Amino acid sequence: MDSVDLQVLKAAAAWSRKGYQATLCTITRTWGSAPRPVGAMMLIRDDGVVVGSVSGGCIEDDLIARVKDGKLGLLKPEVTSYGVSADEARRFGLPCGGTLQLVMEPIAACPWVDDILGLLDQGRAASRTLDLETGAVTVAAGAAHALCEFDERTLTSTYGPRYRLLIIGAGQLSQYLAQVAQGLDYQVIVCDPREEYTQEWALPGVELTRDMPDDVVVALKLDANCAVVAL
Known part of the structure; x- marks a missing residue:
């Protein structure tokens, strides 16, 4: 099971390889009550297929309709807001008069996704910086669990490192x-050298190893983002 961020990133890479155009929406600011936090992402394919979320659903419906109707026509990243007025908040279903600011970014070729996934596979944080003037994207190793930052010109999003649980x-x-x-987005590894217990293990998305526990602990190079539970 992947986190929502990983699902969005992997969808961007897969759709790009298949030649689809897409729009990546990232929450950069919220005011009042908002269902999704700053940094939350949603990817909308040109035919309306969507991965991720930026609200409880009403804003998604409007964005999907605009993408399918060709009303966005983005040539470079743009900033937009939903729920600025009380009327808009009611229209889009934002609770308590909340307001969302989004950066909407056209996605075609996105080789930077592989750079992010490569860092995450190494157990490192990945920092992605988007220049809104040019649309250029740079990826580098980042600080673990850093917050999304936006200064009206650049958007910096940090992904990972993913928490790991060794059982x-x-x-x-x-x-x-x-x-x-898994529901809390941990990468789960289960270790048990006893064949009687592992032979019928059938939980998708969990890495199963029959190595001895002490060998697994050494091999995983456990750090502050890891937890171990012995059962």
């Missing part, structure tokens, strides 16, 4: 714990 023991309780951890 020692592949019993029934471990399966329940693994499912909960």
Whole structure:
């Protein structure tokens, strides 16, 4: 199971390879009550298919309609706001008169996604900086769990590193714990050298290893973003 951010990034790469055009929407500021935090992303394909979310649904519907109707026609990144007035807040279903500011970015070729995924695979944070004037994107190693930053000219988003959970023991309780951890976006590794416990393990998205626990701990190079549970 991937986080929403990873789902959006992987969709951007996959759609680009297939020749689709898409629009990447990122929340840069919120005022009042907002269902999704700053940095949340949504990717809209030119035929209206969507991955991710920036609100409870009403703003998504409007953005999808604008993309499908060709009303955006973005040539470079632009800033837009939803819910500036009380009437707009009611129209788009923003609770408590909330307001969202979005950066909308046209996506075609996006080789930078592979750079981000490569850093995440190494257990590192990836920082992506977008220049709104030129549309240029740069990717570098970033500070872990840094906040999204926007200064009207550049947007810097940080992804990862992903939290990891090593579960020692592949019993029934471990399966329940693994499912909960996946729902919280942990990368889950289950370690149990006993074939009797691992032979019928069938939880998708969980890495299963039959190596000895001490060897696994050393190999994973556990850090502050990791947790170990022995069951």
